Amino acid sequence: MLFYNLNAQTTNISGVINNYAPVTSIFSQLVSLSSSTGFIVGDKVVIIQMKGATIDTLNTSNFGTITSYNDAGNYEMLVISAISSNTITFTTPILRTYDVFGLVQLVKVPVYNNVNVTGLLSCLPWNGLIGGVLVFEASGNIILNSNIDGYW
Numbered sequence: 001m002l003f004y005n006l007n008a009q010t011t012n013i014s015g016v017i018n019n020y021a022p023v024t025s026i027f028s029q030l031v032s033l034s035s036s037t038g039f040i041v042g043d044k045v046v047i048i049q050m051k052g053a054t055i056d057t058l059n060t061s062n063f064g065t066i067t068s069y070n071d072a073g074n075y076e077m078l079v080i081s082a083i084s085s086n087t088i089t090f091t092t093p094i095l096r097t098y099d100v101f102g103l104v105q106l107v108k109v110p111v112y113n114n115v116n117v118t119g120l121l122s123c124l125p126w127n128g129l130i131g132g133v134l135v136f137e138a139s140g141n142i143i144l145n146s147n148i149d150g151y152w
Contacts, residue, residue, distance in 0.1 A: 011112045013136070014119030014146065019108035020130035023047065026098050030089040033106060039088060041080050044109040046135055047094065048075035050126070052102030071097050077109065105130050114140035121148045 019038035052072035082089040126132030
């Protein structure tokens with residue numbers, strides 16, 4: 001009976017719910033961060049490359065057309081298995097390719113059963129290194145009693 005009650009629990013959320021850190025290097029199954037503060041073993045995270053696409057810069061009708069994505073927009077969910085100083089190891093290998101010069105960040109993903117958005121839900125504004133991403137996971141119901149706003 002106690003197990004059932006824990007699963008039926010609803011969490012009220014608002015504000016900024018994610019933790020962010022710039023990724024400074026990437027290896028097969030681990031990353032180095034500028035700071036691992038706010039991350040713990042067992043956390044679900046998203047690794048995401050924010051920039052890096054190449055565009056056509058010639059003064060033609062194709063100006064601004066993407067000529068190569070260069071891994072910009074790549075992302076995947078991972079689970080932290082170990083933390084040593086500012087190095088984070090994951091339970092599985094990183095599958096996609098990333099380029100830290102494309103501004104890669106690690107974002108903590110809160111996991112809920114049922115969740116109730118009770119006030120404005122937002123992310124840190126993109127500051128050129130981190131932010132601009134709002135992510136959470138809910139296995140049950142999501143009740144939207146307020147707005148969700150992502151800043152760019």
